[in-house]
Structures are given as C-alpha cells and as structure tokens.
Amino acid sequence: MTLTIGIDIGGTKVAGGVVDGSGVVLASTLRSTPASDPAAIRDVVADVVTELRAKHEVTAVGIGAAGWIDSDRSTVQFAPNLAWRDEPLRDALTERLDLPVVVENDANVAAWAEFQFGAAREAASAILFTVGTGIGGGIIWNGHLVRGSHGVAAEFGHGLAVPGGRECGCGRHGCLEQYASGNALVRYARETAAADRDAAEFMLKATGGDVEAIDGPLVTQAAEAGEPAAVAAFVEIGGYLGEAMADMAQFLDPDVIIVGGGVIKAGELLLAPTRERFTAALGARAQLPTAVITAAQMGRQAGIIGAADLARH
Numbered sequence: 001m002t003l004t005i006g007i008d009i010g011g012t013k014v015a016g017g018v019v020d021g022s023g024v025v026l027a028s029t030l031r032s033t034p035a036s037d038p039a040a041i042r043d044v045v046a047d048v049v050t051e052l053r054a055k056h057e058v059t060a061v062g063i064g065a066a067g068w069i070d071s072d073r074s075t076v077q078f079a080p081n082l083a084w085r086d087e088p089l090r091d092a093l094t095e096r097l098d099l100p101v102v103v104e105n106d107a108n109v110a111a112w113a114e115f116q117f118g119a120a121r122e123a124a125s126a127i128l129f130t131v132g133t134g135i136g137g138g139i140i141w142n143g144h145l146v147r148g149s150h151g152v153a154a155e156f157g158h159g160l161a162v163p164g165g166r167e168c169g170c171g172r173h174g175c176l177e178q179y180a181s182g183n184a185l186v187r188y189a190r191e192t193a194a195a196d197r198d199a200a201e202f203m204l205k206a207t208g209g210d211v212e213a214i215d216g217p218l219v220t221q222a223a224e225a226g227e228p229a230a231v232a233a234f235v236e237i238g239g240y241l242g243e244a245m246a247d248m249a250q251f252l253d254p255d256v257i258i259v260g261g262g263v264i265k266a267g268e269l270l271l272a273p274t275r276e277r278f279t280a281a282l283g284a285r286a287q288l289p290t291a292v293i294t295a296a297q298m299g300r301q302a303g304i305i306g307a308a309d310l311a312r313h
C-alpha cells in the first residue's frame, strides 16, 4: 500500500505523520513552529519529512496550514499566525524533497479527513464548521473539495451574523466569528460572570474571583457541571451557528453539517442549541428532509490524516 506524509502546521507546533490509504497513522513526530521566520518553517517541514521518510517509503507530502492558499495549491498568500506572505511553499519544498507536495488550508484538510474517514464518510456532500479561537470552514461537494476560483472558498467565519455588529479582524463588521467562536464563548461567559456572580459561581471559584481569567476549557467544564452562565454562553454561540447553518442548508442542501475545532469538545452542550436554532431558522423547510448536524470524529490527527490523503489524491 502506498504511504504519504501529512503535515499540520499550527501557530505553535508542526505535527507530521506517515499515513496509509485507510487513514491510519503509522508514525508521527512533532516540532515547535518558528512562526516568525518563513525560511525556518520550511527547514522544520523538511526536517520532519526527512525523519519520517527514513523508516517509511512515501510517494507524496500534503501540508495543511491556516491561511489563504491560492487555487493551484502552491502558494500561501497570507497566514494569520505565521510569517508567510506570498510564500511559494509547494515549489520550494518539491525541489528540496524531490517529492510531490500539495498545500491546503487547514479547515479544508479537516473537512477532507471527515469526508474520507470520519463523520461524513457515508455522505456525498458535507460542510464543516471549525469552531476554535476563530471559525473556519470546508465544503465537500459530490466527492470533491470546493476550493473556489481563487482558493479561498468556505470562509464561514467571515459571513455576516449581525449587520453593523462588532468589528472583525478582517475589516468587516458583524462577522460570524465575532459571535460564535471560542473567543465569543469566553466573552459571553465573562460578561455574564461580571453582571451576575451567582450565575458564575463555579468559574469564579476556579479563577479566585477573577472574571478575566475565565477561559474556554473552564467554560466547558462549568457548563458540564450545569453552571448557568456557562450553559448560556453555549446557547448563545450555538444560536448563531444554527442560523449560519440554516443559510448553508438553504444555499447548498448538503447531507451533513459537521462541527469541529476545539469547542466541539463540549459535544451536546454546543450541538443541542445549534440544532434547535437551525430547525427554527429553517421554518417550513424543516418539514423536508434536511442536513444532519453532527460532531467531527477525527480529533487532533485530522490535519495530518487529511493532508496526507489529499496528497495521495
């Protein structure tokens, strides 16, 4: 069976693995990301590939990174957490490694992993929302990853949630990312905790009374314990996600809508309010068969597995 390497370049870690055609990771390795130095990031990627190749014969390398990748999957046009600006990553690495290399956006990679091996493996068409610090997205349509004419399709985080709302890092006001991301979850929980300390007893006990020390994992832990402020924060972001997903169902009518990213660790605490608003927002359309909303299944190795499999295809 042919083997390929998948590499997941994050803001702090570079993770790489050798993956077979069934999505099984046979070997993996991890390095720190030298995020501010483009040449050093290339060196780390080359080093990871060299290490993994020493024990396994591989035919291609796939790389997933947060950022805008051009439509022919060669150049990282912009990466928010890394020093890449118009970085010709594919050609630089192909030459250096003497292997075919593909470069893909991290959310697209995760969507592909779910489609091939995870929550959408029985589906023809699927949409992934990654809910982490920000919000990313991926679209698989009739078995193909939708990149868009310019390589930047499925940026759901920058769709409109609230006209004239909060300013977003992208320059627009009212983006979904400002209302339904992990950052928004923490903001809601802190706001409630500041206004009503009784509703946030669990969280404030954990932080010694410091509202600003409330973080995402603590909100999840508190919601699991039934803390009103934390549960309400999940209902808030789930509401905005459900509205956005109803738009997706109206536009594209997929088989499945998957929720991934760090925040899905909360499971039904997030999915239940998301589904409730989704159904309400669809109105009469909700009587017809429509997309199933479900949790991502691929976990932390989605980036490695998806990138390796895209390189194989």
Ligand SMILES: [Zn+2]
Pocket (backbone or CB within 6 Å): 157, 158, 168, 169, 170, 171, 172, 175, 177
């Ligand atoms: Zn935005």
